[in-house]
Amino acid sequence: MARPNILFIQTDSHDGRLFGAAGHPSMRGVTPNMDALAAAGTMFTTAYSNNPICCPCRASMWSGQYTHHCEGWNNYKGLEPGTPTFRDELDHAGYHTQTYGKTDYLSGAHTVRARVTAWLRSARIMKPTYREHLPNLWEHTQPRIHTKDWEDVDRTAAFLAEAAKTPDRPFWLYLGIRAPHPGFTTNRRYWDQIDPDTIEIPPADTEDHPVTQYMRVSKNWEHGWDEAMSRRVRRTYFAMTAEVDAMVGAVLDALRQSPLADSTYVIFTSDHGELAGEHEQYYKMNHYEASARIPLIVTGPGVPAGQTVEAPVTLVDMYPTLMDMAGLDRPEGLDGQSLMPAVAGDAGGLRDYAFSEYHDTACCTGSFMLRRGDWKYIAYPGYAPQLFQLADDPWEVRNLAASRPDVVADMDGRLREIVDVDAVDAKVKAYDRASFAQWRDQQKAVGTYETNMAVTHSGWTDITPETADPWTGDNEAQVAQWLAQG
Numbered sequence: 411m412a413r414p415n416i417l418f419i420q421t422d423s424h425d426g427r428l429f430g431a432a433g434h435p436s437m438r439g440v441t442p443n444m445d446a447l448a449a450a451g452t453m454f455t456t457a458y459s460n461n462p463i464c465c466p467c468r469a470s471m472w473s474g475q476y477t478h479h480c481e482g483w484n485n486y487k488g489l490e491p492g493t494p495t496f497r498d499e500l501d502h503a504g505y506h507t508q509t510y511g512k513t514d515y516l517s518g519a520h521t522v523r524a525r526v527t528a529w530l531r532s533a534r535i536m537k538p539t540y541r542e543h544l545p546n547l548w549e550h551t552q553p554r555i556h557t558k559d560w561e562d563v564d565r566t567a568a569f570l571a572e573a574a575k576t577p578d579r580p581f582w583l584y585l586g587i588r589a590p591h592p593g594f595t596t597n598r599r600y601w602d603q604i605d606p607d608t609i610e611i612p613p614a615d616t617e618d619h620p621v622t623q624y625m626r627v628s629k630n631w632e633h634g635w636d637e638a639m640s641r642r643v644r645r646t647y648f649a650m651t652a653e654v655d656a657m658v659g660a661v662l663d664a665l666r667q668s669p670l671a672d673s674t675y676v677i678f679t680s681d682h683g684e685l686a687g688e689h690e691q692y693y694k695m696n697h698y699e700a701s702a703r704i705p706l707i708v709t710g711p712g713v714p715a716g717q718t719v720e721a722p723v724t725l726v727d728m729y730p731t732l733m734d735m736a737g738l739d740r741p742e743g744l745d746g747q748s749l750m751p752a753v754a755g756d757a758g759g760l761r762d763y764a765f766s767e768y769h770d771t772a773c774c775t776g777s778f779m780l781r782r783g784d785w786k787y788i789a790y791p792g793y794a795p796q797l798f799q800l801a802d803d804p805w806e807v808r809n810l811a812a813s814r815p816d817v818v819a820d821m822d823g824r825l826r827e828i829v830d831v832d833a834v835d836a837k838v839k840a841y842d843r844a845s846f847a848q849w850r851d852q853q854k855a856v857g858t859y860e861t862n863m864a865v866t867h868s869g870w871t872d873i874t875p876e877t878a879d880p881w882t883g884d885n886e887a888q889v890a891q892w893l894a895q896g
Contacts, residue, residue: 413505413580413736414711415573415674417665420584421654422464422512423591423694424680426457426703428651436608436644440652443659444705447678451709452717452753458724458764458781459682462694462701466770467681467725468515472496474729474744477767478834483841484770486525488517494741496729500582503738508569511562511586526866527628527771529846532839533892534774535885537867538630542692545594545646547601555597555653556589563587563657567664574668580736587657590650590684592692600649609648611640612688615807621774621790622689622696628772630868631692640687647686675710675735679725688805695772697779697788698806702766708753710735719757722764722781723749765828769838776835780825787821791835797821843896850889 428434429441431448432455460470461477469482472495482488489495495515497507527539554560566585573581615622633639658678665671685691685700694701706723708731727746733739734750751759768777778789786806788796797811797818811818825831853859863885864870870885 412578412673413503415580415670416582416677416732416735417570417661417674418582418584418677418732419587419658419661419679420512421587421589421680421705423682423684424651424654424705425683425686425700426680426705427699428648428683429655429705432705435610436604436648437651438608440603440648441655443655443662444678444707447658447662447676447707447709448716450715451676451707451713452719454706454708454719454721454723454749454752456720456722456764456781457679457704457706458702458722458766458779459680459704460724460726460766461768461770462682462696462766463768463770464512464514464681465516465519466768468513471681471725471728472513472515474726474741474746476726476745476765476829477769478829478837479743479745482515482517483838484524484528485520486517486528487841488515488519490517496732497582499733499738499741500736503736504579505736506573506576506579506581507584508581509584509586510565510569511559511584512588513584513586522862523866524771526846526849526862528769529842529849530889530892531771531774532842533888534624535867535888536624536627537869537885539628539772539867540630540693541868542629542631543593544633545642546596547646548595548597550597551599552597553599553653553656555595555600556650559587559589559654559657563660566661570661570664570668570670574670577670582732582736585661587654589654589657590647592647592684594643594646594650596646596649596653600652601645603652604645604648606641606645609641609644611637611644613805613807615689615805617807617809619794619796619809621777621793624774625696625772626691629691629693629695631690635687635690643687643692647684673711675708675713677728677731678705678707679728680704681725689807693772695768695770697766697768697777697786699786699800699804702779708749713753714755717753717755719749719752719760721752721757721760721762723747723752723760724764724766763824765825767829767834769835776831776838778825778829778831780821780828782821782824785817785821787818787825789822789825789831791832795822840896843893847893 469488730748
């Protein structure tokens with residue numbers, strides 16, 4: 411039997427609840443192409459990122475290993491060159507493999523800010539490290555706003571047309587769409603597709619959890635979160651998703667025009683979500699639903715139409731799933747599970763939990779999530795955990811950890827069967843300290859340390875007051891104290 415083709419589409423920062431087929435009130439009729447894809451195949455309704463930031467989650471997906479195994483800790487530290495990936499397996503099997511757009515799973519990319527703020531996070535310096543402009547609405551109605559993505563869409567369509575000339579050689583084609591990643595930018599064409607009356611305003615999150623407190627300061631949303639601002643951000647983000655749907659539609663049209671359409675699987679997913687005002691935050695970088703949930707749809711030969719799977723799954727499942735799709739043996743050491751039995755109609759063998767972790771910028775300690783049934787548990791080494799019952803509290807604004815110690819004990823025990831939370835957290839923090847100390851020495855040697863710290867932390871100061879207040883005091887003294895702890 412000839413091996414099938416595989417078209418893999420991955421967006422960036424796409425909340426997995428954010429399309430019409432998922433029931434989102436603002437997206438009904440706005441995402442016809444994603445909805446048609448869901449109607450034609452299997453939609454996984456409880457899919458999660460294994461690590462809610464770009465490079466680590468992609469490193470986990472491409473290697474088929476949880477972050478604490480592949481050690482792609484942050485946006486600077488992904489997979490090292492030569493680490494085996496599913497693309498290597500497909501190449502060896504004779505597939506024509508091609509990527510367009512964002513892949514972002516290898517070490518060494520991103521900015522100085524990305525590495526320094528990740529390394530220094532557990533020092534808990536309460537200074538802003540990010541800045542985001544106000545949402546931008548262009549008055550024109552041209553369909554192509556995010557032009558780099560559209561150029562990659564065109565390359566993808568051209569590849570599909572060319573692949574039809576060699577139908578005996580299967581292909582694996584990856585399209586990494588950068589949208590709807592902020593900055594928040596759209597135009598009238600897509601803005602007007604979003605009915606403002608359907609936009610739900612997130613309720614206030616009044617829990618003063620120290621991890622969340624640090625995250626809000628670090629992310630530095632300067633524009634306030636009153637109802638008008640929240641509605642403006644969310645409408646812009648939803649409109650950006652409408653443009654992504656148009657991109658998906660253009661790719662699917664190109665596939666339908668190909669004689670290879672009937673022999674091609676399509677996987678549609680994202681790397682992580684986007685908070686868009688939930689918990690008075692933007693970006694991702696935590697395990698709230700808006701940040702950690704992703705879309706996941708599979709269509710193709712033999713896939714039942716209109717099927718939904720509620721069992722929790724994650725991006726680490728992509729590697730074994732691709733191996734099964736291609737009819738290849740799975741290598742040893744994968745942490746994921748193949749989703750192909752579920753795609754074929756038998757979801758009974760899937761795990762009953764989803765696991766995710768985070769060790770990167772804007773979060774002052776490790777974050778370890780376990781989703782099982784209606785419960786979500788988040789452990790923060792050195793800080794109190796969070797526990798949410800999602801059916802009753804979908805916005806995750808009522809932390810039940812103190813009132814339900816029985817559930818905390820059960821979920822924490824199950825989490826620690828997957829990962830040694832404290833050992834992994836200590837390992838990453840030791841890496842952070844060593845990396846920062848080496849970088850700091852190098853910067854001091856050439857006289858650029860203070861300049862770069864002022865760039866990465868707004869209001870950075872090395873003054874020496876009598877008392878070092880973490881909000882206003884001697885930040886360099888905090889760094890020295892933090893380094894000494896290691």
